[in-house]
Amino acid sequence: MKNIFLVVIFIVLISCNEKQKKFIYQIQEGSGLLINGPLSLDLGELDSSKITLLNGDEVVPFDFDTASNKIWFIHNTERKGDYSIKENAESSSIAETFSAVKKDGDLMLERGNTSLVGYRYGMHYPPKGIDSIFKKSGYIHPIITPKGDTLTRTNAPDHWHHYGVWGPWTHTRIDTMRVDFWNLGDGQGTVLFKEFNSVSNGAVSAGFNAAQEHIDYKTQSEPQVALNENLQVKMWDLNRDDRYMLDYTSSFSTPLENGILFEAYRYGGGLGMRFTERWHKDNCEVLTSEGENRLTADGTNAKWAIVSGASSDGKGTNGILFLSNTKNRMHPEPMRVWPIDGNGGRGDMFFEFCPIRHEEWQIEPNKEYELKYRMVVFEGELTKEEAEAYWQAFANPSQVELIAN
Structure with a gap:
């Protein structure tokens, strides 16, 4: 089975009003059976508190790893292959639905x-x-x-x-x-x-x-x-x-x-x-x-x-x-x-x-x-x-x- 490659197309869109940056990336599917699973993206200079991850119009939940400066999200094979990150957008609040609780x-x-x-x-x-x-x-x-x-x-x-x-x-x-x-x-x-x-x-x-x-x-x-x-x-x-x-x-x-x-x-x-x-x-x-x-x-x-x-x-x-x-x-x-x-x-x-x-x-x-x-x-x-x-x-x-x- 060939590897699945994430090809991230880096597009900077500057508007007169917002100077908002948008990053679009696409999952290039190889041959073989695909599965849902975690994927990561290096944020580089991006501020994790000021970004929103999208698949089309759907806001996609993610976790931020401070040690590696990456975000982790779950790729669902039923989604479209194109994701986007908006910078300087109002970051959408995503509930922490996974938790570690001492009992x-x-x-x-x-x-x-x-x-x-x-x-x-x-x-x-x-x-x-x-x-x-x-x-x-x-x-x-x-x-x-x-x-x-x-x-x-x-x-x-x-x-x-x-x-x-x-x-x-x-x-x-x-x-x-x-x-x-x-x-x-x-x-x-x-x-x-x-x-x-x-x-x-x-x-x-x-x-x-x-x-x-x-x-x-x-x-x-x-x-x-x-x-x-x-x-x-x-x-x-x-x-x-x-x-x-x-x-x-x-x-x-x-x-x-x-x-x-x-x-x-x-x-x-x-x-x-x-x-x-x-x-x-x-x-x-x-x-x-x-x-x-x-x-x-x-x-x-x-x-x-x-x-x-x-x-x-x-x-x-x-x-x-x-x-x-x-x-x-x-x-x-x-x-x-x-x-x-x-x-x-x-x-x-x-x-x-x-x-x-x-x-x-x-x-x-x-x-x-x-x-x-x-x-x-x-x-x-x-x-x-x-x-x-x-x-x-x-x-x-x-x-x-x-x-x-």
Whole structure:
């Protein structure tokens, strides 16, 4: 599929009365299936408080990114291909329909008044009677579909240490000692929320950047921080009632003098998710970019994977499309998919992009590393053609070219 290019035609119109500038840009469509998704435009010298984004006569909502001086908006394929920005116009007020709201230790990402995604920053304790060693903060739960089905699961009795969407490293070596940040019951390590670097609300997105610490309980007389992580999560509107999008970026470094080794193992790091207890071997499917399914995907590599299952009302399906970025280590990325006869024959669903599945990874001291993922949460069906289009948009973002007239 060819890339979609944004060709921005820069036209300056000067009237005697207003001296108003107008910028017109056009989306040049390549071959292949197009999808709704976020696009950005660099404002240059423009003042974000004094512009209006239009598609024809329709005012288009956007968010302003102060760090990059860009506006972000959602391109809807049903719109015309021409957009325009008016400068020195009275900027139209666009309601912030996406919000991040703190509720009893959860940061909830909401569309309107509907909560869709939660990040647990407060300490969560397992059920009464279960060892408190399994307590945890710093994970995504719940992920809720547009129609209200919760797809994540925490503290499953077969794995008390499973927490929705999370990515601790499993077999690691600090100097000569092995430390496990995944299996909390061993008491070797954990990953905990530290603080929020930022929280954002907007007209087309909401998100946060959270500092998390990977804490080593084993190699020192007192706990030490083995990894510092910034977890960035952003929920995007897709101008559809049946889908929304999540970007998930983990940036990390180690302060340890000799660094840390991530040993090759079938679990660890990346992006892991324990799915709802409603899904099992008879009502849950997997399809990867390489054509693998629930029976064959484990241990293989993929650009993307669709995990879907029966909706709670039994009348349809829903699920998540997982996308791995081309810059991720070991891309196309290895996966862990639980065997269909696991969990005493139930075949519960666990999925992970696992960049150390086949090869160890040496993390050097004070060096920044990054892993980027995207998820599309959907109702109904999501085809392999659509999955490929979403991946192309993620891996090869649209380019913007300005032409001054």
